[in-house]
Amino acid sequence: MSETKKYYQNKVAVVTGGASGIGLALCEAMLASGANKVILADINKEKLDRERARLEVEYPGRVLGLMCDVTSEESVKDLIAKSAAFGEGRIDILFNNAGVGLSGLFEQQTNEIWEKAFAINFYSAIYGIRAAIPIMRAQGGGHIINVISGIAFSPMAQQSMYSATKAALNGLTLALRYEYWDENICFTSATPGTTKTGIWAAGGIEPPKGAQTAEQSAKRILEGVARKDRLVLGDDADVEGATNCFNPKAAEGMDAYLLDVARKRRSGEWVV
Numbered sequence: 001m002s003e004t005k006k007y008y009q010n011k012v013a014v015v016t017g018g019a020s021g022i023g024l025a026l027c028e029a030m031l032a033s034g035a036n037k038v039i040l041a042d043i044n045k046e047k048l049d050r051e052r053a054r055l056e057v058e059y060p061g062r063v064l065g066l067m068c069d070v071t072s073e074e075s076v077k078d079l080i081a082k083s084a085a086f087g088e089g090r091i092d093i094l095f096n097n098a099g100v101g102l103s104g105l106f107e108q109q110t111n112e113i114w115e116k117a118f119a120i121n122f123y124s125a126i127y128g129i130r131a132a133i134p135i136m137r138a139q140g141g142g143h144i145i146n147v148i149s150g151i152a153f154s155p156m157a158q159q160s161m162y163s164a165t166k167a168a169l170n171g172l173t174l175a176l177r178y179e180y181w182d183e184n185i186c187f188t189s190a191t192p193g194t195t196k197t198g199i200w201a202a203g204g205i206e207p208p209k210g211a212q213t214a215e216q217s218a219k220r221i222l223e224g225v226a227r228k229d230r231l232v233l234g235d236d237a238d239v240e241g242a243t244n245c246f247n248p249k250a251a252e253g254m255d256a257y258l259l260d261v262a263r264k265r266r267s268g269e270w271v272v
Contacts, residue, residue, distance in 0.1 A: 007226035008033035012087030014080070015040060016070050016128065017098030019047040021197035022147070025218035026095055031059045033222075039083040041068040041098070070098045070124035071116075080131035090139055093225075094132045096125035097147040102162040114161060121165035122172075129176070133185065141184030145225055146173040150191045150238035153245040154254075156272070157262030170231075177230060186228050191242075192217045193234025194272065208272055 008030045017023040018040030027038050040055075042048040045067055052065030064086045068079040084091050099121045104113075125146050136142030148166045155163035170189045177187035195217040196207045217234050224232030233239045244250035264271045 004223050004226040005033040008035045008093075008222070010034065010036045011092040012037045012083070012090045013039070013093035013095070014083045014091055014128075014132075015095040015097055016042070016068060016079075016124070018042055018095075019044055019051045019065070022192050022195060022214045022217050022221075023095070023097040024051055025214040026097065026222065027063075028055065029215070029218045029222055030093075031055065031062060035062070037062055037064065037087045039064045039066060039079075039086060041066050041070075041079050041083075043067065043069050043098075068098075070127065071119040073123075073127040073130075076124065076127035077131045080128065080135070084135050089135075091132055091135050092139075092142050094128055094142070094144045095147065096128045096145070098124055099147065099165075102165070103159050104161070105158060106160050109161060117161040117165050118168075121162075122168050125169055125172070133180070136185050137183055141186070143186045143188065143225065143228070144173075144176075145188045145190050145221075145232075146170075147221075148173070148189050148191055150193065150234070150241050152191070153238070154241040154258065155245075156258060156265075158265050174230065188225055188229060188232060190221045190224065190232040191234045191238045192221065193238050195234070 011030070013030050013035055015023045015027050015038070018027050019042035024040070027040055031038050040048060040052055040063065048065045048067065052063055055063045064083070066079050066082055069075040080091065102117050102121070129144055132142065132144060146169050148170045149162065151159060151163050152166040152170045155167070173187050173189040180187065194208055194211045195214055196211045197214055212235060220234055221232050231242065233242055244254055261271055
């Protein structure tokens, strides 16, 4: 058995945004690796019911689907409480995966839009962390993974909200990694890489050529989580972005690349 599979053996895991895309792929992969219980949380009832029923056939008694609006702290607290009950008092792993891709011109975005962006991409993770920490502390440890994006390292024009929310989530995650290290509660930031999911269709954009599958992304994320990596980078492009974006020696090249992206987007060509 691989070291990755060993890490998920008998674990109780909660995944927000778990009824589709990368969240669903994470759930399936953990179940296949021997997780004891996996809780899919999602706001889309139709998808949640369908995927829970499908997985229940293959993994009877090990799957729970829970409706959750991650922008509501009360809804997230209820999710964590019900998940712990299903897990017989345990939550070993929490993936704060729910989020949305955000785009648009800065001058057209009101404070209300910015508040909604932070509600789903940032505060939702805070709610999950707050609710899960007492459970993990009582059981002697746990692992919280916040799914960010490569855009946290390569902020792009017409994605100021997405860049800002994911950069903030990354900063929060890495600060908490050391705040809770001595309590055996591990924090990891994970980017999914460029992946074919519904996030592209929601923005009216075709996935880039060469985008990986959700299953490929989940595999890379789960391998890094099993190693308890500080930062898991979902594909090689994210590795390059994280390596170069804040490197003074790479500044000229990053400027040229990101300015080219900005100009093409301004002309109507959506590139990444």
